[in-house]
Amino acid sequence: MGPAWLWLLGAGILASLHRQRLPAHAEKSLGVPQAPSEQLPEPAPTYHKVTHTITRFALRLYKHLAAETPGNIFFSPVSIATTLALLSLGAQADAPTQILEALGFNLTETPEAAVHQGFQSLIHTLDLPSPKLELKVGNSLFLDKQLKPQQHFLDDIRELYRAFAFSANFTDSATTGRQINDYVRKQTYGLVTDCLQGFTQDTLMVLLNYIFFKAKWKQPFHRYQTQKQESFFVDERTSLHVPMMHQKEMHRFLYDQEAACTVLQIEYSGNALALLILPDPGKMQHVEAALQPETLRKWDQRLFLSLLDLHLPRVSISGAYNLEEILPHMGLTNIFNLEADLSGITGQLNKTISRVSHKAVLDMSERGTKAGAASGLLSQPRPLNATTALQAHFSRPFLVLLWDVTTQSLLFLGKVVNPAAG
Template sequence: MASTVSLACRTRMMWPVWLWLLVAEVLLPIHCHPHGEKSLGVPQPASHQLLEPAPTYHKVTPTITNFALRLYKQLAEEVPGNILFSPVSLSSILALLSLGAPADTQIQILESLGFNLTETPAADVHRGFQSLLHTLDLPSPKLELKVGHSLFLDRQLKPQQRFLDSAKELYGALAFSANFTDAAATGRQINDLVKKQTYGQVVDSLPEFGPDTVMVLLNYIFFKAKWKHPFDRYQTRKQESFSRDQRTALRIPMMQQKEMHRFLYDQEASCTVLQIEYSGTALLLLVLPDPGKMQQVEAALQPETLRRWSQRFLPSLLDLHLPRFSISASYNLEEILPLIGLGNMFDMETDLSGIMGQLNRTVSRVSHKAAVDMNEKGTEASAASGLLSQPVPLNMTSVPHTHAHFNRPFLLLLWEVTTQSLLFLGKVVNPAAV
């Protein structure tokens, strides 16, 4: 980490702050439907596939998942505590940025995200993000999900109209004029927008910047869903033990319930995996490593592992103990992204003149802030999900484990089911951290 920080510091000394990307998001899960039939990775029935062509978001969602797992593993090496970020937010804002780059730089950014541009040309990648963002933003009475992009451009700039049109058409990005010579006022303007769009859950998300800033590219995501069968708050134990590590135990509120959940134990990865459904088209995976096996589970986090889990879940009456927690995480990702292949974005010779005409600017800050609040609250949903689960194989036997006690660090993966997109990925090491 030391060498990475020093490299970033040298870069900032050599080149002024010109362009910042800010990603702010908030995750507010409330609770789940334990008898539902949604399942990750399950195809639509054949009759449905014959009636409708495959949506274009399927051209980007597998790559977003791969990118998320790569970034998570890098963060796990660098960050000792809680981890939380939104793969959809970060990948979409980086893809949007590539629109303002010439062809070779756009190729570098998209390939660094993991796209095979021979199989999926850049134009199809952008159309895939357009389809994904449009679908996620569709109104739903059961699921509150907002994704948005904004550009704050210095009022003295004359941005390229072609870029502004493409950014609005493909990513729904709105452009605002800003006075960066008054850094304090502009910072309040941007932070107020994030606070408003996330209902006050993400505040003061923008680091300080100076009058040499010319553009801020902003993304926010807000998610809120309710469990059909909420935890009974009167059964929550206020002072349960949570072993943060072998030496430290915390006293935290622990929610409890006995319900049917889709559940498995992965002997190969040494972990328990629980699938909890929300009302609406979302589900949550909670991964509980065996004691001392967190690094082994993290190493096993691969797309094929997720697919294997989705095929092996079985319904089981589960005695579930789950922490009630509220955590947040902030990162300056310009120190992390180069380690997974996105270093060209911070190269002094990177050309983003497609955004700002004759000006040649580089990215010097990628700020990312996320928050999650999980508690007992919830209301009964009025309609069932239209997505069918994969039938349980006839040769599968019942799962012998009936107890899941999340009293040590665990992983969370929150999915939107229709698009098969990974909205949030994180690790809870300290449920008491704010």
């Protein structure tokens, strides 16, 4: 069989501004797991100003989602963080500070300009061509044809985020919505379709980010070794019969007794890897509570190479979230109220963000893994051991973290509760 592939995709925050319906009387350094067999080039220092903060933001957001989501979780922190940071370029007053601080940046240590330079370096580096790793990142801005965007804003987003502006006719919201979704589908090679919803005649702007990733497994799975019907225990009372992939290969691996989990690192050809975390039975919440950047550093230092008898289910999951209810609990509030000042984009006041949507999809099989994410800020009128193979049997819920090693970027993060959900 051919080598396995990994497709990762994120079409990240859709930011959509709408006319406000006003009353009549008022118009630190995180050590990401490193691929041990490759000598990595010395990374450009500027993207390190943002990648570790994005990881911390990802873990914080994950815990909020886990508290409200009993099932599968999957999202792209790079996609969400990039578009929020881009949006901050068009915010005025104290909104830029609040957006960046909500992402976790200490603007005393890393000034606003340095943050944007860090994202600029990250996008540039992720987008560099590679013979073994296909990674594509982009940002686009769709503005209603009646608006005249601020030239300095267009210059900044083009220089820092490689974002280009397009004119759109949101009066015909159905047609324009289909056109934007078709744009996403083409940019993501058909992986994300009809993912951005909520367009109306009041829509004035859509801010879009996408990320596409494709790589081969370094140690491929083979379909003939897959057991078609093995038990996967969703919880103590529920089990499913799912296809379970199998291989005996050398991988970096450890068991953390304190955290009560097994940690496995699987490499891809090129500078990419997956970190899979399998809690002991009944210990998922314990592991989630222990999930900190410091924990990831500890695991990276202690992972050891071992022959592993690995059983991993095929995975098909998705996650769809309205983050406007979660982000205020993480410090992001001003862009959701009527006093939000986003006039740096168009020069007009009374624009605000009322919805932040994000959707992500993960499919993992012998031939590869496909992952897609679409996230959006939609602004709408709101109502007021080496000799014997060690066993690693992923037959119960586990966490998955997908990394770009060169930039130490956490591209996707999720929890697989039901691998066949979708």
